[in-house]
Amino acid sequence: MTSGANTGRRKRTAILVSGRGSNMTALLDAAVDPAYPAEIALVVANVAEAPALEKARAAGIEALAVSHRGQGGRQGFEERLDAELRARDIELVCLAGFMRILTPWFVERWHDRLLNIHPALLPAFKGLDTHARALAEGCRLHGATVHYVRAEMDAGPIIAQGAVAVMDGDTPQTLGARVLAVEHAIYPKALALVASDAVEIEGMRVRLKTGDGPAPAALIVPVT
Ligand code: GAR
Numbered sequence: 001m002t003s004g005a006n007t008g009r010r011k012r013t014a015i016l017v018s019g020r021g022s023n024m025t026a027l028l029d030a031a032v033d034p035a036y037p038a039e040i041a042l043v044v045a046n047v048a049e050a051p052a053l054e055k056a057r058a059a060g061i062e063a064l065a066v067s068h069r070g071q072g073g074r075q076g077f078e079e080r081l082d083a084e085l086r087a088r089d090i091e092l093v094c095l096a097g098f099m100r101i102l103t104p105w106f107v108e109r110w111h112d113r114l115l116n117i118h119p120a121l122l123p124a125f126k127g128l129d130t131h132a133r134a135l136a137e138g139c140r141l142h143g144a145t146v147h148y149v150r151a152e153m154d155a156g157p158i159i160a161q162g163a164v165a166v167m168d169g170d171t172p173q174t175l176g177a178r179v180l181a182v183e184h185a186i187y188p189k190a191l192a193l194v195a196s197d198a199v200e201i202e203g204m205r206v207r208l209k210t211g212d213g214p215a216p217a218a219l220i221v222p223v224t
Contacts, residue, residue, distance in 0.1 A: 023184065024052050027191060043061055062088075078105060092114075146186055
């Protein structure tokens with residue numbers, strides 16, 4: 001794939017998960033390529049039973065659980081998480097089905113180095129049950145978004161989006177399955193853009209830097 005204006009060194013990246021980890025797997029698969037500009041150095045789950053942890057270990061990636069139920073409440077959880085990331089010189093963090101809301105403290109510490117994937121075309125359908133809500137609203141297009149994380153939930157400069165057509169017979173499950181395929185396509189591309197320093201942020205807009213980076217169309221990922 002096109003990785004953009006790669007500075008040469010791969011960025012040490014952590015993935016935070018809560019569940020099955022299919023987006024995590026898409027990122028791990030992309031990072032198997034030595035030319036990919038991010039290396040996945042760590043996977044962390046907030047629940048020890050998350051299937052993603054076993055999948056990561058099977059792929060040879062260090063994977064650990066940091067429980068959100070430990071001492072110190074939300075702040076204590078985020079301090080333990082932050083300490084694990086810093087102990088491994090992590091540079092970028094990808095949320096991939098990580099179902100905890102992060103406080104402004106953590107978001108600020110990882111400002112512009114924290115990415116999230118959301119199963120809707122933001123700024124529409126922030127929050128949960130996005131596929132059912134898109135159907136209920138009669139949307140003809142639906143999709144997924146990769147964005148930089150800001151303190152407000154499901155908001156932040158958009159790096160990549162992919163859309164699918166809504167079919168007349170769709171249920172939240174059938175629509176969600178097609179959106180998930182889009183997620184797996186756009187997250188590795190978005191991480192590559194960030195890890196290769198190919199993009200810059202101006203307000204809410206993410207722009208490709210000029211130079212020998214990928215073509216502008218790389219910011220919009222067409223998925224058939
Ligand atoms: C994905 O659809 C992701 O976009 C969503 O959870 C799913 C996780 O699946 N994330 C959110 O809803 C975050 N607000 P996965 O564990 O198979 O990647």
